[in-house]
Amino acid sequence: MSERPLALVTGASGGIGLELARCAAADGHDLVLVARRGGALEAVAGELASRYRVGAQTIVADLEDPAAVGLIGARLERPVDVLVNNAGFGIWRAFGATEPAEVDGMVAVNVAALTSLTRAHLPGMVARGRGGVLNVASVAGFLSGPNAAVYYATKNYVVALTEGLAVEVRGTGVTVSALCPGPVETGFQDRAGMGETSMKSMAMMDARTCAETGWRGFRAGRVLVIPGAGNKALAKVPRLMPRQLMARMVAGVQRPDH
Numbered sequence: 183m184s185e186r187p188l189a190l191v192t193g194a195s196g197g198i199g200l201e202l203a204r205c206a207a208a209d210g211h212d213l214v215l216v217a218r219r220g221g222a223l224e225a226v227a228g229e230l231a232s233r234y235r236v237g238a239q240t241i242v243a244d245l246e247d248p249a250a251v252g253l254i255g256a257r258l259e260r261p262v263d264v265l266v267n268n269a270g271f272g273i274w275r276a277f278g279a280t281e282p283a284e285v286d287g288m289v290a291v292n293v294a295a296l297t298s299l300t301r302a303h304l305p306g307m308v309a310r311g312r313g314g315v316l317n318v319a320s321v322a323g324f325l326s327g328p329n330a331a332v333y334y335a336t337k338n339y340v341v342a343l344t345e346g347l348a349v350e351v352r353g354t355g356v357t358v359s360a361l362c363p364g365p366v367e368t369g370f371q372d373r374a375g376m377g378e379t380s381m382k383s384m385a386m387m388d389a390r391t392c393a394e395t396g397w398r399g400f401r402a403g404r405v406l407v408i409p410g411a412g413n414k415a416l417a418k419v420p421r422l423m424p425r426q427l428m429a430r431m432v433a434g435v436q437r438p439d440h
């Protein structure tokens with residue numbers, strides 16, 4: 183059996199998750215890669231295993247399914263040392279124009295699956311006195327977002343959960359971090375149906391830079407990792423103005439341009 187630590191990365195078939203899996207592999211971790219698209223996952227696993235000489239297992243799972251976390255657990259051959267809760271998506275539409283099922287699906291992936299996976303693996307890390315959880319939140323986790331209100335609320339949950347757990351595990355040898363990016367160029371914008379909003383035309387970070395910043399911060403034990411000076415400033419906005427005014431400001435940025 184491999185002596186290397188094991189990192190489980192959700193949403194590793196593309197975007198930020200693929201790059202976080204690369205960081206974990208480059209840092210000497212074997213990988214368990216989770217997502218729905220099996221072909222894309224296999225390609226990522228093959229590339230990272232051969233480039234970094236680590237083990238890479240793939241598990242095809244839909245995290246909207248409440249049974250998925252148990253099914254993933256049943257496929258694991260050894261304990262997880264690092265859990266990267268990255269899978270997630272947004273819906274950029276007025277609340278009343280969303281489909282009920284897609285909203286439920288987003289909460290299931292962004293909130294419920296992330297929480298269940300953390301509950302499944304964090305206590306074992308604490309018992310072993312090593313490892314950690316890296317949750318991919320967003321700078322949206324500090325704000326309220328009209329026209330993507332549920333997405334912003336899910337990321338507020340991820341930030342709050344991370345901050346709470348980080349204090350609970352202090353001194354155990356285990357860390358819990360949240361990576362809070364601003365706009366990153368991935369498949370996220372198209373899946374969210376962002377269209378031509380001011381937000382889509384904002385400067386975007388590349389996924390590798392975002393992931394490398396997040397992985398470095400996580401390894402350094404930082405609770406909140408916010409890549410980019412502009413995003414750090416944005417995360418402070420709620421401390422500088424009334425929350426209602428902040429929400430109206432975000433609404434302006436998200437207004438369709440056309």
Ligand SMILES: NC(=O)c1ccc[n+]([C@@H]2O[C@H](COP(=O)([O-])OP(=O)(O)OC[C@H]3O[C@@H](n4cnc5c(N)ncnc54)[C@H](OP(=O)(O)O)[C@@H]3O)[C@@H](O)[C@H]2O)c1
Binds near residue numbers: 321
């Ligand atoms: N891009 C941004 O601007 C941005 C900014 C801040 C935060 N984030 C956060 O970053 C994380 C990664 O997003 P990304 O930008 O890399 O977007 P992405 O390119 O769309 O990647 C999303 C990943 O999540 C997986 N996923 C989605 N739904 C899933 C489900 N039901 N079950 C299992 N896996 C699922 C996707 O894989 P499959 O399609 O193969 O299932 C894919 O690997 C998300 O949590 C997102 O909220 C993104």
